[in-house]
Structures are given as C-alpha cells and as structure tokens.
Amino acid sequence: EEEEEEEEGTRGKSGSTLELVCAHTPTMPMSHRNQLHIAPRKLLILIALFVLSTQAKGLQITSPCKANPTTTATATQVLPRRDYRNRFTRLLGRRSATLLRSLDRALRPRQVLYAEPSTVVKAAPRVQIPGISGARVSTDGRNVDISFEDGSMFRFHSLWLRDASRDHGSVAGNSGERYLSVTPVGPFSDIEVGQVAAKESKINEKGELVVNWVGDVIDSSTFSGEYLRAYANVVAQPLEEERQMPPFDIQWLEPYTGFRGSRGPKIGTEAKLWKGQQTEFSRYDYHQVLEDPTTGLHMLKTLMRDGAVLVDNSPMDGVTDGALCRHFCYEAIGGIQKDPTRDEPNWMIRKKVNASSISYDHDKVLIQHTDQSCPPYGIPGVVLCMHYVEGQGANTLVDAFAIAEYLRETDPEAFEMLSTYEYDAERDFQASRVDSAQNHHKRYFVSRRNRVLDLDDDGNVKKVIYHEVFRTAMQLPYDIFPKYMRALDKFAKLLHDDEFQVTVPMKKGTFLLMNNWRVLHGRKGGAASASRVVCGGTILREAFYAKAVELTERANAYGK
Numbered sequence: 001e002e003e004e005e006e007e008e009g010t011r012g013k014s015g016s017t018l019e020l021v022c023a024h025t026p027t028m029p030m031s032h033r034n035q036l037h038i039a040p041r042k043l044l045i046l047i048a049l050f051v052l053s054t055q056a057k058g059l060q061i062t063s064p065c066k067a068n069p070t071t072t073a074t075a076t077q078v079l080p081r082r083d084y085r086n087r088f089t090r091l092l093g094r095r096s097a098t099l100l101r102s103l104d105r106a107l108r109p110r111q112v113l114y115a116e117p118s119t120v121v122k123a124a125p126r127v128q129i130p131g132i133s134g135a136r137v138s139t140d141g142r143n144v145d146i147s148f149e150d151g152s153m154f155r156f157h158s159l160w161l162r163d164a165s166r167d168h169g170s171v172a173g174n175s176g177e178r179y180l181s182v183t184p185v186g187p188f189s190d191i192e193v194g195q196v197a198a199k200e201s202k203i204n205e206k207g208e209l210v211v212n213w214v215g216d217v218i219d220s221s222t223f224s225g226e227y228l229r230a231y232a233n234v235v236a237q238p239l240e241e242e243r244q245m246p247p248f249d250i251q252w253l254e255p256y257t258g259f260r261g262s263r264g265p266k267i268g269t270e271a272k273l274w275k276g277q278q279t280e281f282s283r284y285d286y287h288q289v290l291e292d293p294t295t296g297l298h299m300l301k302t303l304m305r306d307g308a309v310l311v312d313n314s315p316m317d318g319v320t321d322g323a324l325c326r327h328f329c330y331e332a333i334g335g336i337q338k339d340p341t342r343d344e345p346n347w348m349i350r351k352k353v354n355a356s357s358i359s360y361d362h363d364k365v366l367i368q369h370t371d372q373s374c375p376p377y378g379i380p381g382v383v384l385c386m387h388y389v390e391g392q393g394a395n396t397l398v399d400a401f402a403i404a405e406y407l408r409e410t411d412p413e414a415f416e417m418l419s420t421y422e423y424d425a426e427r428d429f430q431a432s433r434v435d436s437a438q439n440h441h442k443r444y445f446v447s448r449r450n451r452v453l454d455l456d457d458d459g460n461v462k463k464v465i466y467h468e469v470f471r472t473a474m475q476l477p478y479d480i481f482p483k484y485m486r487a488l489d490k491f492a493k494l495l496h497d498d499e500f501q502v503t504v505p506m507k508k509g510t511f512l513l514m515n516n517w518r519v520l521h522g523r524k525g526g527a528a529s530a531s532r533v534v535c536g537g538t539i540l541r542e543a544f545y546a547k548a549v550e551l552t553e554r555a556n557a558y559g560k
Helices: 040-053 081-092 095-107 158-164 225-235 251-256 286-291 293-306 323-332 400-410 412-420 481-495 541-556
Strands: 010-014 017-021 059-062 076-079 132-137 143-148 153-157 198-203 209-213 220-223 283-285 308-312 347-350 366-369 383-390 392-399 422-428 445-451 453-455 461-464 501-507 511-515 519-523 533-539
Touching: 132 198, 132 209, 143 158, 143 198, 143 225, 153 158, 153 225, 158 198, 158 209, 158 220, 220 225, 251 293, 251 541, 283 286, 283 293, 286 293, 286 308, 286 323, 293 308, 293 323, 293 511, 293 541, 323 383, 323 533, 366 392, 366 481, 383 392, 383 501, 392 400, 400 412, 400 461, 400 481, 412 445, 412 453, 412 481, 511 519
Parallel strands: 283 308
Antiparallel strands: 010 017, 059 076, 132 143, 143 153, 198 209, 209 220, 308 511, 347 533, 366 519, 383 511, 383 533, 392 501, 392 519, 422 445, 453 461
16 A cells, blocks of 8 residues: 555556556655555546546436536436546545546546647647856946856846846735835835845855845845746847747737737738638637646637637536636636626627517628627727527628738728728617626716727737627718728628638537637528527637736746
C-alpha cells in the first residue's frame, strides 16, 4: 500500500490488455506524497471505470441521482465525464481523488476537432521564458542594466522598476491595488518621482531580481525574469542588438485590446474571409472545450479567425431556463453581458403566433444583422452565443468583412460612404421584447449613430455595426444623403446575396458562436420547427479578452 520510490507514469497497449503504472504527480504537495492508501477492491473499480470511459462518452447509472444541477431527474441517466468522476470520488473516498485525477489525465483521449477528424488539437508547448543572468546599478542609481539568459541586455529606468513593482510591498496581495503611500505618483505618496534611485541589485535563490532603494518608504522590490523580459523590448533600452522574445501567440488578440488606436484584424491570417455555400465552420465538443484549456483556446482563436464556430454534444436534460447557456459562456468565453431590462442576462426566443416583433415569428425571414446595433452599454459585444434548447431551424450568416473588401475594390464611393458617415438608430429595449416570454420589467431606451464600417487608423475594417430594423430618419447633409442611401442599399442587398451568405442548419443541443463585430446573422424563413427555443447573449470585449488570456496562460503553462 505504500511505495517509497517515485516512478514515472507510463501507459502501454498490446492487444486487448492495458498496462498501467501509476505514479505520484509532480504537482502533488510533499505532505501528500507516499500517502496514497487505497484498498485493492477500490483500485480495481477505478481502473475498470476509466478503461470503460475511454470507450464511451458517458457512464450509465441506474440510481436516484442528480446528474445536472439544472434537473431533478431520478432514473437511468448517462452522466457526462465530470459528473461521474465526482460521483465515484465521493463513493471511494477523498484519498482516492488524487489517484483518480492522475488516471484521468493518463487515459484522457486526444482532443479532436469534429469537423476535421484528422485534425488534432495538440497541447501547446511550454514557452521557455529566459531568466535573469545578471544585473548592475548605474553610478547615479537612475538605471539598472539587466542581462537575460537568452543573451540579451537592457537598461531599465530605476523609476520604471519602482513604479512597476507588483510585490507585496507595493500592492495589496488580495485586491492587487496599489498602496497610495508607496506609489511614486500622487499627493498621498511618501516619495517624490525625482527622488527614486536604486542602491544595489542582486539575484535571489529563486532567480528573481531584488533591487534595494535609496531612502525609500520600502526597502526593496522583487521581480521575476518572466515579468521583466516580457516588458523589455517595449520599455527598456537595448544595450546590444535587440533580441525578440520567444513567440508568444497573442498577436491575434491585438484587435480586441480596447486600447485607443487598436488595429483591425489582418486579412488572410487573423481574419480568413469567406463567401457563400462553400463555407464549413469548425465544430468542437462541448465537454472538451470546458475541460481542456488547449481546446478552449483553439476554439476562441478559430472563432475570431473564421468568424464563427459550432459546439456540439451539450447536455440535453430538459434545461430550458438558460442555465446551461450561461454556464458555457462563463466557462468558455467569459460570461454573458447583463441586459438592463430583465433579471437574467441571456435572452430566450420562443415562437409566438401573430408576433409584432419579427424576432419571435419563426416562419418569417429574419434579416442579416449584428446584435446590439444599439448597444445598451458603450460598444456592441464582440461575441454572440446562440444555443438551440429545443427543436431545430436554420440560421444564415454572412462575412461582412468580405463584403467590405468587395466594395472597397468594386465600388470605392460606396465603401467611403459607409465608412465615413453615420446612420441614426434607436431602440426601446422593453417595447421591442413585447413578444418575449421573459419579464422585461425595466424601461430602457437608446439612441445611437453608427458607421456601418468602422476602420482603424490604417483604413482596415475592424468592426461592422448594422441592423435595418432599428434604423431611423438619418441626419445626413443634403448632397450626401442620396449617395449614402445608394451605398447602404447595395450593402444590404449583398448581405442577402447567395454569393456571400451561408445557411447553417441547427438542432437541439448545438451552440453557434459568432464574431459579432464581423459576422451578421439572420434566420431562414419557414425552416424552424414549432418547438424551436433559442437561448443566447452577447459577450463583452473585456470578458472575451480576459478569458482568452486566462486560457493562454493555462494552455502554455507560463511561469511553470
């Protein structure tokens, strides 16, 4: 029952037999090592359970159970991987939990994109960030020269180091907020900007740089090599030929930083344009997206590159209140934006006979549009999530970036009109939901002016905003109005041209995710079943960006 030596876990397969050598995981605290006591009967159950789990998507159990927090069913149920793992952890005891996780990792299958079975979403290699090899303080203490293990050397302002310090002496550990008496800026600081000077520097046993300060309110500040090297190429002066950092794959996020002057995505690499019915979007598995950060990150990158992705195999246990949609959006994309007129953040669309709003009349065509063309807060959400809770239907999508580039090439005047002048729009958020089964009990009214094509400083398209339903009388100059109307009419017709739009069949349990700054969506008339119920919502740029950064760190094991 006890093993004194740490062995390397291996797995081999020959014929129908499975050879498994269990090992202590490297991340296990020292106090827990060599203390895995488990009865042989329990071990056999665990091994049998996980061997079976590699052959099926779930485990069938007949017992009173609650497989999903949103259902109260008690009968034979197929539990998703996470649910039956938790159940057997409780059954076999807490000491089995660590071994259970180790077996799960060892036996978990490769992550595969469902649209292209031959394509494997491989784990990202760890990014090796060079550490600090040496440091020297200048004679006057105003600069610190730092050399890194990749051979690069940079000169940092001592003031920058002092201001950028994020250790426990400079910021509150729990909140991450600066101590106002310690920051060198402002009337509450106990040190002046011009007085900051370094006294000496050294590298501690962890490989971190420690800088001692002259006559400061704090004695020293500590910096990791990863932290300083990440900033070096931007804020420091290179002391030799500049060396680039290892290839961090974060450039694709630059169009979504929200910084002033942020650029649009690069056509061809960060935004692959598409047309019409030859388009097929990548598909992902619901459980793999939530359980594996590499797959989750791959999905977000593909979403922004292609404009849309599909997610299949979500639980279908009669969850009709939007809880599953909210859970997926929070865990995979960053969370649904709160609507100002109702209690729940998500919208829910059910068919209504004689509906006054076209959104709730599923027999009619819903024109191509971006959600939040009259955004309740600031700018429209960057991602739109749509989940088919019940029934089936068909949605139409169009790549507005492809249409914009087509207009730029074939009709420069139309492109100029749509990218220079604004159209007027307004929306009553309560009145426009009069056919909804949800309770929109708060009044909210928004007036807005939008450019259909929003360009960056270099003339590249970075955002498209348009919904004809909410457009009102336009306040354009007399000589501009006819030209603008011709351009807008041409743009609207191209949105529904079969050369550009694509139809996506949808069914119960499928998620459709779209880049709401680029892809316009609609509904094909007469294709929806009478039972069609669709749930969804928008994800703010800030939430999407934060989730993408989080998944990047987890998938690449930065700093580990």
